[in-house]
Amino acid sequence: MxxxxxxxxxxxxxxxxxxxxxxxxxxxxxxxxxxxxxxxxxxxxxxxxxxxxxxxxxxxxxxxxxxxxxxxxxxxxxxxxxxxxxxxxxxxxxxxxxxxxxxxxxxxxxxxxxxxxxxxxxxxxxxxxxxxxxxxxxxxxxxxxxxxxxxxxxxxxxxxxxxxxxxxxxxxxxxxxxxxxxxxxxxxxxxxxxxAGPPVALAQTKSLLNEAGSLREALANEARAQAVNFASADVPEAYAAFREKRAPRFTGDWTPATRSEST
Incomplete structure (x- = not known):
């Protein structure tokens, strides 16, 4: 068995x-x-x-x-x-x-x-x-x-x-x-x-709560976590879903900023 x-x-x-x-x-x-x-x-x-x-x-x-x-x-x-x-x-x-x-x-x-x-x-x-x-x-x-x-x-x-x-x-x-x-x-x-939730944001939230120490440490950790979250496709998806009055489709994908270069 x-x-x-x-x-x-x-x-x-x-x-x-x-x-x-x-x-x-x-x-x-x-x-x-x-x-x-x-x-x-x-x-x-x-x-x-x-x-x-x-x-x-x-x-x-x-x-x-x-x-x-x-x-x-x-x-x-x-x-x-x-x-x-x-x-x-x-x-x-x-x-x-x-x-x-x-x-x-x-x-x-x-x-x-x-x-x-x-x-x-x-x-x-x-x-x-x-x-x-x-x-x-x-x-x-x-x-x-x-x-x-x-x-x-x-x-x-x-x-x-x-x-x-x-x-x-x-x-x-x-x-x-x-x-x-x-x-x-x-x-x-x-x-x-x-x-159905945003996987990157939930992982960051769980880690922040588990590892919380002093307020100063928590604020520094929160800032780092939000930087990670903002690089996720889930943030623009959440805003788009809100505007379009639909449920968001979270994937946890990464969306690095694009840069256009002039020739």
């Missing part, structure tokens, strides 16, 4: 963690497949949005503890997780986590690493690491305080409580809570809107 399913439709690539018998726990094979799929998506201009979800009514129950202990130092083994977290963070297209069922430990942080999170009311979440004698990984120590503030991040990480979808939404850890019978259609609508 393939541990990661990949599906493309209308510019949206869906990655489905496919180990339902293990509630989609991430083993070595799935880590490698996920890292490869994210790298490929980042290089494919046909991908305009990406969804990560899980099969069989669960999102992901975290990283699977191997039966046999590897002789490799844990720092080397952790590089696999680090690579996946950075690939997801740096992916130039918008990402959506569709969470049904449990999202635990690294599984929850995988969802938090996405730009948007849609969950069903049955979803549950836990930073379970402390119960296992561990500390957060897959970016959780950076993501949590950024999303909920330091005190709530400490509560979730230190007590390792399990929270439901509504509490997660109230804390800002879930973007939408949608009934199970409607979640697929809802996610399809969101990703269709993202896929």
């Amino acid at each position: 393939t541990s990661l399913l990949v599906d493309d439709k209308d510019g949206v690539r869906t990655l489905t963690l496919n180990r339902p018998h293990k509630r989609n726990a991430l083993d070595a094979e799935l880590w490698a497949a996920l890292g490869g799929a994210l790298a490929e998506a980042g290089e494919d201009r046909g991908v305009r949005a990406l969804v990560i979800t899980g099969a069989g009514g669960a999102f992901c129950s975290g990283a699977e503890v191997p039966v046999t202990v590897s002789s490799a130092h844990p720092l080397y083994r952790m590089r696999v997780l680090t690579d996946v977290a950075l690939l997801l963070h740096d992916l130039p297209v918008p990402t959506v986590a569709k969470v049904t069922g449990v999202a635990v430990g690294a599984g929850w942080n995988l969802a938090l690493g996405c730009d948007l999170v849609v969950a069903t009311p049955e979803a549950s979440f836990s930073q379970i690491f402390a119960r296992r004698g561990l500390s957060p990984d897959l970016g959780g120590s950076w993501l949590l305080p950024r999303l909920v503030g330091l005190q709530q991040a400490k509560r979730l990480a230190l007590l390792a409580e399990t929270i439901d979808a509504e509490e997660a939404r109230a804390l800002g850890l879930v973007t939408w809570v949608v009934d199970a019978g409607e979640v697929d259609a809802f996610t399809d609508d969101v990703t269709a809107r993202l896929a």
Whole structure:
């Protein structure tokens, strides 16, 4: 059985963690497949949005503890997780986590690493690491305080409580809570809107928000991003569509300024 399913439709690539018998726990094979799929998506201009979800009514129950202990130092083994977290963070297209069922430990942080999170009311979440004698990984120590503030991040990480979808939404850890019978259609609508957006501008926007530091740094980064955007065919297309009262057709193509020279 393939541990990661990949599906493309209308510019949206869906990655489905496919180990339902293990509630989609991430083993070595799935880590490698996920890292490869994210790298490929980042290089494919046909991908305009990406969804990560899980099969069989669960999102992901975290990283699977191997039966046999590897002789490799844990720092080397952790590089696999680090690579996946950075690939997801740096992916130039918008990402959506569709969470049904449990999202635990690294599984929850995988969802938090996405730009948007849609969950069903049955979803549950836990930073379970402390119960296992561990500390957060897959970016959780950076993501949590950024999303909920330091005190709530400490509560979730230190007590390792399990929270439901509504509490997660109230804390800002879930973007939408949608009934199970409607979640697929809802996610399809969101990703269709993202896929129809201007790819260069969305990539610049995502990077600006992810990397925001001081106001001075943000202003300098915004200026550089707008320079990139103005070199895109999407800007004149947006203005033309506004004038012509139609939907814009964004491509992300580059349109360098032309120069006429006299002879």
